[in-house]
Amino acid sequence: MRLGVLFSGGKDSCLALSKAMQTDKVRCLITLESANPESYMFHTPNIHMVCLQAKAMDFPLITMKTKGEKESELEDLKKALSQAVDTWEIEGVVTGAINSVYQASRAQRICDELDLWCFNPLWQMKPDNVLQEILEAQFEVIISSISAYPLDEKWLGKKIDKRTVEELLTLQEKYGISPAGEGGEFETLVLNGPMFKKRIQITQHTTSYNNNAGEYTVKGAVLE
């Protein structure tokens, strides 16, 4: 089936993409650039990196800007999906939703309205399994924002490797944070992975941090 993948550049959408590629034909990536950092639907930090990521993976990218307000962003998503249908003749949409009923049910409704198949291949995955699969597939992932105690500025830009996963699992036990960041505790950026033809090298970045909230913003990057 010809599919479009909703793509934020983080670990979940990359893992969903890699699963879709195993069974179906991914024709394009679809990104909503939200002007609202608190968007209900769309991950925001480093969203400007999706162009370079799509280039690194050699996938066409459809981007749509949205103000990121609760319901109008759904209209914008619908427009982006319609564009993907017109341009790439997609028959279905893939999301990286794991546990958010809010995200999954809205994607389901929009696909239903547009008569598209809706796939959520990570649905209900246990957070430690998500991290395990990320490690096994050798994705190179960094933490691009944090917003929960006890995560502090040390975590910004940190690579998700075996040790980081162990640390996250310990924090889950002690503080109840989701080790996959499902509650928005942290966001991620993928720099390399099995479907990347070139790796992304960050050449410049800035960090901002205040009271257990911070962002690692990429200011320059090249393909290796």
Add this chain to the structure above:
Amino acid sequence: MILVVSTCRNKLAEQEFVRPVVDIIQGMDDYRTVHYKKVSLHDTSFSDKIIICGTQLKDNEYLEHLSRFDWVKNINKPLLGICAGMQVIALQNGARIVKETAEIGMTDIMVVKSTALAPAGNLQAYALHNLSVTVPQDFVKIAESKKCVQGIMHAEKPVYGVLFHPEARNKQIIEHFINL
């Protein structure tokens, strides 16, 4: 051993409708997954319990192949149908499809009869369906929403159906079934 039956037309959808059920079984019991088009007498005979999983909103292919589920009528062992699985159990027992009963997202469910799977009372559950079914003869309604029948149970056999998806927000229902 629990037989987990996929009703999915598309392989990728099994990640969403079969794998979450398998994740619940893991650590509780052995399991085997099989696609509905490949279920054999051997599969149904050599399992202790059977779960028929749901599928995508747009996927109605299983309705065109109902004869593949003829084995459902003669099952005496514990059987649980989820969404498409409940529809199949009901249709195999003489019920009919009820259209225009779509529910997507968290839905208020009234459990109207206590069973081994859930006590009577209200619960919130994840629904994802366009179609529902009538209650077949020899079955009783165990749950409902404002729009449609949400749960059925055979009057004498441990055969259950739920229209909502317990693997999303009501995992204990599947755990109770595994523990029957």
